[in-house]
Amino acid sequence: MSTGQSDAKVKVEVVEEIVIRFAGDSGDGMQLTGTQFTTTSALVGNDLATFPDYPAEIRAPAGTLPGVSAFQVRFASTDIHSPGDAPDALVAMNPAALKVNLKELKKGGLIIVNEGNFGKIDLEKATYTYNPLESSDLDGFQVVRVDLNKLTREALAGLGLDTKSTLRCKNFFALGMTYWVYSRPIEPTLKWMEGQFKKRPELVEANQRALKAGYNWCDITGVFQTRFEVPPAKLTPGKYRNIMGNQATAIGLIAASRLANLQLFLGSYPITPASDVLHDLSKMKQYGVVTFQAEDEIAAVCSALGAAYAGNLAVTTTSGPGLALKGEALGLAVMTELPIVVIDVQRGGPSTGLPTKTEQADLLQAVYGRNSEAPLCVLAASSPSDCFAATVEACRIALEHMTPVILLTDGYIANGAEPWLLPEIEALKPIKTSFRTNPEGYLPYSRDPVTLARPWVKPGTPGLEHRIGGIEKADGTGNVSYDPANHEFMCRTRAEKVARIANHFPEATVKGAQSGKLLVLSWGGTYGSVAAALEHCEKQKHSVGWVHLRHLNPFPRNLGELIKRFDKVLVPELNLGQLIRMIRDQFVVHAIPFNKIQGRPFMTSEVIGAIEKELG
Amino acid sequence: MNATTLTKKDYKSDQDVRWCPGCGDYAILNAVQGVFAELQMDRAKTVIVSGIGCSSRFPYYMNTYGFHTIHGRAPAVATGIKLANPELDVWVVTGDGDALSIGGNHFIHALRRNVGLKVLLFNNRIYGLTKGQYSPTSLVGAVTKSSPNGAMDNPFTPVSVALGAGAAFVARTVDVFGKHLQETLRETAAVKGSAFVEILQNCNIFNDGAWMHVTDKDIKDDHVVELRAGQPLRFGKELSHGLRLRGFEVEKFQVGTEGGAEDCINWNPSTPNPGLAFAMAQLNEREMPVPLGVFRNVERANYEQSVHAQIAEARAKLGNGDLKKLLHSGDTWTVS
Ligand SMILES: Cc1ncc(C[n+]2csc(CCOP(=O)(O)OP(=O)(O)O)c2C)c(N)n1
Numbered sequence: 011m012s013t014g015q016s017d018a019k020v021k022v023e024v025v026e027e028i029v030i031r032f033a034g035d036s037g038d039g040m041q042l043t044g045t046q047f048t049t050t051s052a053l054v055g056n057d058l059a060t061f062p063d064y065p066a067e068i069r070a071p072a073g074t075l076p077g078v079s080a081f082q083v084r085f086a087s088t089d090i091h092s093p094g095d096a097p098d099a100l101v102a103m104n105p106a107a108l109k110v111n112l113k114e115l116k117k118g119g120l121i122i123v124n125e126g127n128f129g130k131i132d133l134e135k136a137t138y139t140y141n142p143l144e145s146s147d148l149d150g151f152q153v154v155r156v157d158l159n160k161l162t163r164e165a166l167a168g169l170g171l172d173t174k175s176t177l178r179c180k181n182f183f184a185l186g187m188t189y190w191v192y193s194r195p196i197e198p199t200l201k202w203m204e205g206q207f208k209k210r211p212e213l214v215e216a217n218q219r220a221l222k223a224g225y226n227w228c229d230i231t232g233v234f235q236t237r238f239e240v241p242p243a244k245l246t247p248g249k250y251r252n253i254m255g256n257q258a259t260a261i262g263l264i265a266a267s268r269l270a271n272l273q274l275f276l277g278s279y280p281i282t283p284a285s286d287v288l289h290d291l292s293k294m295k296q297y298g299v300v301t302f303q304a305e306d307e308i309a310a311v312c313s314a315l316g317a318a319y320a321g322n323l324a325v326t327t328t329s330g331p332g333l334a335l336k337g338e339a340l341g342l343a344v345m346t347e348l349p350i351v352v353i354d355v356q357r358g359g360p361s362t363g364l365p366t367k368t369e370q371a372d373l374l375q376a377v378y379g380r381n382s383e384a385p386l387c388v389l390a391a392s393s394p395s396d397c398f399a400a401t402v403e404a405c406r407i408a409l410e411h412m413t414p415v416i417l418l419t420d421g422y423i424a425n426g427a428e429p430w431l432l433p434e435i436e437a438l439k440p441i442k443t444s445f446r447t448n449p450e451g452y453l454p455y456s457r458d459p460v461t462l463a464r465p466w467v468k469p470g471t472p473g474l475e476h477r478i479g480g481i482e483k484a485d486g487t488g489n490v491s492y493d494p495a496n497h498e499f500m501c502r503t504r505a506e507k508v509a510r511i512a513n514h515f516p517e518a519t520v521k522g523a524q525s526g527k528l529l530v531l532s533w534g535g536t537y538g539s540v541a542a543a544l545e546h547c548e549k550q551k552h553s554v555g556w557v558h559l560r561h562l563n564p565f566p567r568n569l570g571e572l573i574k575r576f577d578k579v580l581v582p583e584l585n586l587g588q589l590i591r592m593i594r595d596q597f598v599v600h601a602i603p604f605n606k607i608q609g610r611p612f613m614t615s616e617v618i619g620a621i622e623k624e625l626g
Numbered sequence: 627m628n629a630t631t632l633t634k635k636d637y638k639s640d641q642d643v644r645w646c647p648g649c650g651d652y653a654i655l656n657a658v659q660g661v662f663a664e665l666q667m668d669r670a671k672t673v674i675v676s677g678i679g680c681s682s683r684f685p686y687y688m689n690t691y692g693f694h695t696i697h698g699r700a701p702a703v704a705t706g707i708k709l710a711n712p713e714l715d716v717w718v719v720t721g722d723g724d725a726l727s728i729g730g731n732h733f734i735h736a737l738r739r740n741v742g743l744k745v746l747l748f749n750n751r752i753y754g755l756t757k758g759q760y761s762p763t764s765l766v767g768a769v770t771k772s773s774p775n776g777a778m779d780n781p782f783t784p785v786s787v788a789l790g791a792g793a794a795f796v797a798r799t800v801d802v803f804g805k806h807l808q809e810t811l812r813e814t815a816a817v818k819g820s821a822f823v824e825i826l827q828n829c830n831i832f833n834d835g836a837w838m839h840v841t842d843k844d845i846k847d848d849h850v851v852e853l854r855a856g857q858p859l860r861f862g863k864e865l866s867h868g869l870r871l872r873g874f875e876v877e878k879f880q881v882g883t884e885g886g887a888e889d890c891i892n893w894n895p896s897t898p899n900p901g902l903a904f905a906m907a908q909l910n911e912r913e914m915p916v917p918l919g920v921f922r923n924v925e926r927a928n929y930e931q932s933v934h935a936q937i938a939e940a941r942a943k944l945g946n947g948d949l950k951k952l953l954h955s956g957d958t959w960t961v962s
Pocket residue numbers: 678679680681682697720721722723724725748750752753754755756761
């Protein structure tokens with residue numbers, strides 16, 4: 011390895027896209043590193059998608075396989091929808107990271123590996139009985155061995171930082187290297203460091219030095235013969251920002267409260283992967299948001315219901331186990347016909363399951379998981395940025411139809427990021443809400459003839475004092491009623507009210523073939539993987555149609571008709587088959603399940619495989 | 627009487643009251659309506675929230691805003707209402723099972739936070755609505771439908787639980803002591819933070835006489851001690867007895883023979899330390915008198931006010947939050 015300025019000519023290769031994965035110990039700052047790479051790539055103008063994958067334990071024993079934390083970024087000069095299947099490049103900070111991630115790397119892919127962490131004990135922690143760097147494991151890959159520990163120490167020499175603090179900067183040395191290899195500017199990250207470590211100037215200096223040193227090291231040593239360039243993507247013109255799903259959800263809630271001109275109330279109990287929505291909104295008090303960290307999930311939803319009763323835009327955020335606890339209160343929301351929005355950021359289950367991993371297995375719980383006949387509206391967001399629009403729509407439906415709404419997102423889109431074409435605020439439709447104030451002829455359970463929504467009355471309004479509750483209501487007056495015929499009438503009316511929501515959102519559209527042999531029917535967070543698979547199919551001239559659902563209860567009005575145009579329907583889901591049951595229940599259909607339940611999103615290749623199998 | 631003056635009748639809803647004849651809940655309803663009329667409570671701004679149980683039917687009978695929620699959750703719903711609109715006067719009506727069993731968590735947390743709610747707990751030491759199972763306030767040995775051989779669980783003293791949760795206002799009264807009940811309600815209505823009132827209530831169907839020792843004319847004087855701020859703790863016919871402190875124990879004594887009147891504890895519900903209030907709440911009711919009145923009355927930061935103060939502070943510092951700015955925050959770039 012030469013140490014002087016290399017004179018070897020470095021080749022620059024322009025490529026359409028790259029998938030890179032940063033992997034290390036949970037203490038190595040891989041999520042931060044990946045996020046910085048993402049932000050920089052966004053600023054360069056690439057389209058991108060990310061897949062953060064981190065362990066449930068805050069700090070699993072250092073250096074072990076369960077402690078590996080990874081962040082995958084795909085950046086491209088074309089329009090992309092998923093973080094990609096196999097990485098082109100892997101940054102491995104220790105043996106465990108190498109072991110866990112190597113099998114997914116593309117053949118011939120680039121491995122930047124920190125050989126400084128391959129001592130005997132490091133290897134043992136990763137359950138290696140040999141040193142993989144010296145073995146045939148890495149045959150067929152392009153391996154760049156660097157001692158990040160040593161190089162970072164050298165770069166930071168003279169700063170007077172202790173060893174531990176010094177070594178904590180090594181992720182930025184690695185990031186600097188990847189910036190060089192993929193021709194990214196280092197300035198945005200340098201600037202970010204200034205803000206991030208504002209109160210610790212010595213850390214600004216240390217991290218900046220590490221980043222620059224990593225970048226320059228590539229320049230000087232000539233280890234890499236090739237640099238890659240991924241030109242900006244030809245995205246729809248406009249202003250963009252990089253956004254994660256949970257962020258988009260939080261902003262969506264603020265936007266909805268402004269569109270409805272209502273105070274926003276969030277009652278929530280911390281749970282992975284939903285907590286960030288609570289964190290974000292807690293920081294946005296100037297928007298008039300009331301955030302309430304309740305004593306438990308039940309109190310969270312009940313406080314939201316109280317706030318809805320008092321006239322707020324009321325929301326509770328949670329994940330699957332929390333939704334289970336909220337069931338009874340949601341029944342009360344159905345009975346009292348109050349508008350509340352429940353956001354379930356789905357994670358692997360059952361029980362505690364895989365808290366940091368993704369899944370789509372709360373669909374049936376959301377649609378059916380309450381005692382008796384308790385219909386409510388269920389929506390699902392399809393991508394990180396779509397969480398914004400989906401959240402606004404969930405609020406709109408709740409408020410305009412006086413009904414609880416459950417919005418399903420998932421860990422994958424909640425933590426994943428993508429560029430977001432910022433919507434024009436002026437173009438967002440106001441949410442129609444009105445509070446009844448006229449006492450004349452007031453009946454708490456009278457109904458809007460179109461939506462069947464009942465009037466919303468704020469306590470505090472003179473002359474409209476009334477009582478509501480969970481006991482069956484008499485039609486009109488809302489008084490307690492045990493009348494058998496009234497009960498049936500009210501059950502049917504509540505069902506009809508939810509069914510009629512379908513008259514107020516657009517019909518589903520089919521992408522690709524409009525009729526024929528095969529329709530792919532997907533929903534929620536699998537959008538990206540399925541979109542990429544369908545693009546591939548189109549290139550292959552396969553005849554296949556695709557419908558992606560946002561509305562799961564009620565379904566779009568024309569869904570049955572669309573399904574009828576195809577011989578078979580393939581339903582890919584990250585569960586053991588939930589949408590497929592609902593489809594089979596409502597329509598006569600030859601439906602084929604395609605399921606994965608590994609806590610991870612679909613790979614595009616898996617969806618392509620399933621489609622091609624059905625096409626024969 | 628001027629035209630806008632409301633009478634007790636104005637606080638009655640048009641619904642038939644459906645408690646068993648003779649139930650103590652009637653007297654409580656009557657007292658609440660009376661006090662509300664006396665205080666000319668704004669019906670539009672009053673919200674009564676309840677859980678599930680006989681007691682929790684209460685809101686249906688009041689001509690105010692009312693929300694009959696689900697079992698145990700009334701304090702949580704009420705917290706949401708109060709946070710959403712601090713202007714409202716929010717009362718919670720609950721039972722011993724509702725508040726202390728299924729809803730124990732919400733109960734303690736509402737009091738801990740000092741949300742501006744008035745919590746009335748109707749303690750009949752039984753599950754009335756479900757027809758007579760033992761409750762978390764039933765005594766050890768209580769024979770009920772679900773404890774035919776006697777209950778084995780040590781009971782909660784609701785006042786102790788409330789004090790333990792840090793409640794700023796804690797009182798106890800009795801369904802049939804009309805005057806005391808009204809007086810307590812009046813005092814409760816004036817509280818800014820959480821107010822907790824245990825109302826000893828007779829369920830004449832499933833647990834008749836549970837509070838006999840407190841209410842029976844012949845014996846009550848020996849079994850009740852009134853807590854009055856600034857007054858010595860005296861009880862018994864002709865106030866023959868007093869309560870004094872020995873170490874951390876409260877003991878009773880005959881005034882005159884066993885000690886002087888000056889030995890009696892002089893009641894102060896507003897001491898910084900709730901220790902004595904707790905000791906009074908823990909008196910063994912078989913041997914010692916049952917304290918009625920205000921156990922505790924201190925001022926603490928009010929939760930909903932603190933919440934809205936933080937919002938106001940953020941707005942004063944940052945303006946009212948511009949949606950466009952929020953959307954465009956973070957690193958943005960333009961594609962042309
Ligand atoms: C989730 C749930 N579990 C059980 C019940 C049945 N239940 C209704 S009221 C009640 C107990 C009520 O006792 P308490 O709170 O003391 O009120 P009381 O009827 O004595 O006034 C129970 C167990 C219920 N309504 N909901």
